[in-house]
Amino acid sequence: MVQRIDRDAVRDLIDGRDARLLEVLPRAEYEWAHLPGARHLPLGELDGRVAADQDPSRPVVVYCHDWMCDLSARAAHRLERLGAGEVYDYPAGKMDWLAAGLPYEGHAVLVSRVMRRDPVVAFPEDPVEDLGERILADPAGVAVVVTREGRIVQGLVGSGELKDAPPGAAAEQVLCHDITTVRPAESLEGLLERMDGAGVHAMAVTLPDGALAGLFVTDATRPPESDPDL
Template identity: 40%
Template sequence: MPARIFDRQEVFRLVEQDLAQLVEVLPRQAYEQVHLPGAINIGLRDLDEEAPRRLDAERPVIVYCADELCDLSPRAAARLRRLGFRQVYDYVPGKADWLAAGLPREGEAADTALAGDVADRNVPLCTLDQPLDDVVDMLDETGRRAAVVVDDDQVVMGLVRHREAAGHTGGTVGDTMRPGPVTVRADQPLPPLLERMTQTGTAAVPVTDPEGRLLGLLERDDAEHAVARREAMVH
């Protein structure tokens, strides 16, 4: 049975250090649109002919497809084992997981502006039990409008907006924060996301990975500028 990999950072490490061969087994059109850096494309039906020619049977091979519900990569991994490849790994969450985490990408659509590309990674952070006055001071010093509340694992717990926090004295972040804020994944295209933010009056939205960990904060002003630049380049 081929080994299964769920950790995208482990896939990233193995490929970046040239310790494994990366293969997307989706149809060519999907691969050409966007794929993981360094991946080659061998469709499931072409494995018997192309794998022995394009892959080194003595080196580890990582295969992936669309997502955890797609069965192409486990089938491809099993087939590669039958073809004599000894070290075969199935990156189970696949391309959807990789893109949602804002990791590098290649392909024809790789330059499409996404939420993760524009989100500010240098975000003011605070914790639930932190004194609220300290957070207000931090926002005053940095000129920021909001801080993101996270736990020890960087999972988003809430938002503290300056205009709301400044009206309180004493207490902790947990007393004032907005719990359970709406978040978006890093692979959300900017134009429709900006439209939703404008319609709902949302000034900023946290961008998180599939585990709910903070990647950055996307402010509407930054999204507007990015979309405007992209439109100017097109025209």
């Protein structure tokens, strides 16, 4: 029986059982971005030969675009019917994977490839005086991301907020709350246009639950060489 699984289960199957990944979207979408090591196999090309080619000792994980796309469910059930063995459907698809900032392959340049994964962070109660020192010590020297438990983003503190801060103030008293955030799966080109139009130079990158994933600054033109996920 085909089982529907989430992102964490997909990662467990990859790491623990060397699962095979199959993307069943059209070629152009696959080439844009796909999960690492995934094979491209459109729904219309699934047949008995494909099923017979699957190593029965390795689970097969089928995915498509997102929850609104039904290709993965249809493909997974067809593979099982053709005798492929242990088949799983990842219904949230690659947009769920990309939104989590996980590694991917393809020609897409997404925010996850250029964001800083180690931005300067602070808690709401931290003294403003400390934040200035942290910004100066940071190579990017742009802003501090203020977070709460679970790294949930509360806002940013930049040079403007530091300049206007009263003596003895805490981060939560001066931070900019109404910041626009961006997801790791957004196209870099589109983001740069938005930031240029708004006159913004730094943007917090968050996961769908509001947790901090990184910080994007407009001079980040390529992934850091030290990033182990790229």
